[in-house]
Amino acid sequence: MGKKDRRVLRAVLRWTAAVVVFAVGGVGTAYGITEMKRTDVPGLATASDGRWDYPVIVKPPLPSGSPGPFAAANKVNAHYADLRALVLPAPKGARGDAALRGADGWLATKTFLAQYADPDDRKELAQKLTDQGLRHIAAGGWTTSDGTRTRIYLLQFDTAIAADALFSNGLVSYDSPVYPLTGAPATTYDDAVRSENLAGNVRASAYTEDKPYGAEEVRQAYLSAGDTLALVVQSRKGTAKAVPFEQTLTLQSQLLG
16 A cells, blocks of 8 residues: 555544544443433523422322212212312412411411401301301412412312212302302402312313402402312412412312312
8 A cells, every 4th residue: 555545544534533533422422412401501591481490299199988079989079188288389389378277277267257348258158168068178388579469268068969069059150159258349259260170070160350450450260179169369569470379279179189
């Protein structure tokens, strides 16, 4: 082999080696980005959409031999888990509302009724709750750092039929709740909250306060899940944001569904 041929061979080998190194380097770079979290890669970070940082939501254990509320074996759609354990926990960093815990975790009916604006409404609703066989009320609430206050009430009845009757004919109508809450004298149906976006077998009817707001905007929703009804209320000075409200409803529905 002459000198010229040897020079050509060395050039070819150097070029081949460079291609191999470049290819390996390229593969390494691609693998590194693939393995990194999206928010770790500059330019690929996703801005927060306003959702709260909730803890992992875990359903409480059922008594031995008891089915879930919508299991095929549960013909009456009863919640056999402790109702107090079905109240959605507060997101991280929120300040809990001790007044909603009640005695031994059960809220007095009169405390629940106190949030309704009109005394006659409170009296009428109290009678409906009695007539439909209200067993007890579990509640919880918190205030987040931006001033949003959340209140959740779970009302369990003797039967799912009674709870459904109260939901459909005693608490909600298409354009407004039957009984206005204090601070929300006029409301509009919130069509952004859809039952199909919640846990299966849970129905929802949600409302937003009409402008002009008072000291704060109030959002509210009733959920129907077997023998249990839920009322979720969020209020905030200025405006109550839609995203955490819808997130809270979704997670609460998963605990009930």
